[in-house]
Amino acid sequence: MVTGGASGLGRATAAHIARSGGRVMVADLPGQSGLADEMISEFGADKVKFAACDVTSEEDVSGALAAMKAADWSINASVSCAGIAVAAKTLSKKGPHDLKMFSTVIKVNTIGTFNVARLAAEAMAANEADANGQRGVIINTASIAAMDGQIGQVAYASSKGAITAMTLPIARDLAPNGIRCMTVAPGLFLTPLLEKLPEKVQHHLGSQIPCPNRLGDPAEFGQLVGSIITNPMLNGETIRLDGAYRMPP
Numbered sequence: 001m002v003t004g005g006a007s008g009l010g011r012a013t014a015a016h017i018a019r020s021g022g023r024v025m026v027a028d029l030p031g032q033s034g035l036a037d038e039m040i041s042e043f044g045a046d047k048v049k050f051a052a053c054d055v056t057s058e059e060d061v062s063g064a065l066a067a068m069k070a071a072d073w074s075i076n077a078s079v080s081c082a083g084i085a086v087a088a089k090t091l092s093k094k095g096p097h098d099l100k101m102f103s104t105v106i107k108v109n110t111i112g113t114f115n116v117a118r119l120a121a122e123a124m125a126a127n128e129a130d131a132n133g134q135r136g137v138i139i140n141t142a143s144i145a146a147m148d149g150q151i152g153q154v155a156y157a158s159s160k161g162a163i164t165a166m167t168l169p170i171a172r173d174l175a176p177n178g179i180r181c182m183t184v185a186p187g188l189f190l191t192p193l194l195e196k197l198p199e200k201v202q203h204h205l206g207s208q209i210p211c212p213n214r215l216g217d218p219a220e221f222g223q224l225v226g227s228i229i230t231n232p233m234l235n236g237e238t239i240r241l242d243g244a245y246r247m248p249p
């Protein structure tokens with residue numbers, strides 16, 4: 001299952017899994033069903049399915065997992081890509097940071113990610129263990145903002161820092177169940193989030209990345225997720241995927 005799987009990094013991950021011979025449940029907001037339909041046409045309904053799902057809802061996430069069970073698909077990897085970004089300072093000329101905006105970002109990015117992790121873990125715990133005693137892997141998406149939070153990113157950086165912080169305790173909690181937990185902290189990737197910016201700004205952002213000297217390709221994120229899924233020793237850690245970029249203040 002890939003949440004936020006209809007767009008950007010999630011879409012590239014779902015495509016990577018489908019191309020590698022896997023089956024993917026794309027769980028995304030109902031408004032993204034058109035994008036998911038494109039993927040179903042590309043890979044076939046036997047490889048890709050769509051579940052309308054808000055990651056903050058217990059009912060929706062349980063529904064997506066139940067749809068997998070009903071299709072006789074086991075869940076071996078749960079990849080959380082669903083997320084939102086906002087920009088606001090702690091204090092600006094407009095006044096203090098809007099508290100509702102802060103809560104919304106935490107709700108979608110942090111609580112949504114944990115909601116998916118806990119429910120996916122319950123489903124994975126019923127899998128038969130492999131030769132390593134493992135039953136599945138939970139992969140979360142943070143951001144380099146978790147470590148290098150910029151001016152105006154207090155809500156976003158907090159939400160992503162919590163995802164990084166939950167990685168080790170989830171891995172420890174789920175070790176007896178044979179379930180791993182990993183987090184990827186991407187740098188700057190050319191997804192709809194950045195495609196909205198003028199080309200000149202995109203180019204400038206890409207030019208700041210040491211090596212390779214360009215924005216990340218979402219396929220490179222999908223490739224790392226594929227490696228995490230297949231490498232049984234990766235557990236309890238956050239991997240930066242950023243071409244050695246460190247965000248300035």
Ligand SMILES: NC(=O)C1=CN([C@@H]2O[C@H](COP(=O)(O)OP(=O)(O)OC[C@H]3O[C@@H](n4cnc5c(N)ncnc54)[C@H](O)[C@@H]3O)[C@@H](O)[C@H]2O)C=CC1
Nearest residue numbers: 004007008009029054055082083143186187188189191193
């Ligand atoms: N693009 C970038 O440079 C970076 C992105 N990220 C993170 O990667 C993740 C994916 O980002 P992109 O692919 O760039 O963005 P995107 O906007 O292309 O995709 C995000 C997807 O999440 C879905 N989504 C949003 N709220 C949801 C909810 N409540 N329930 C279910 N689905 C929901 C959206 O419908 C969308 O399909 C996000 O968590 C973002 O914070 C982190 C670092 C860098």
Ligand SMILES: C[C@]12CCC(=O)C=C1CC[C@@H]1[C@@H]2[C@@H](O)C[C@@]2(C)[C@H]1CC[C@]2(O)C(=O)C=O
Nearest residue numbers: 085143144145150186187188189193197201
């Ligand atoms: C705020 C940034 C950078 C400056 C700019 O001209 C446009 C932006 C809008 C999208 C932001 C940019 C940067 O802060 C990095 C993030 C937050 C980007 C959206 C996702 C982002 O790439 C990230 O999470 C990086 O870790």
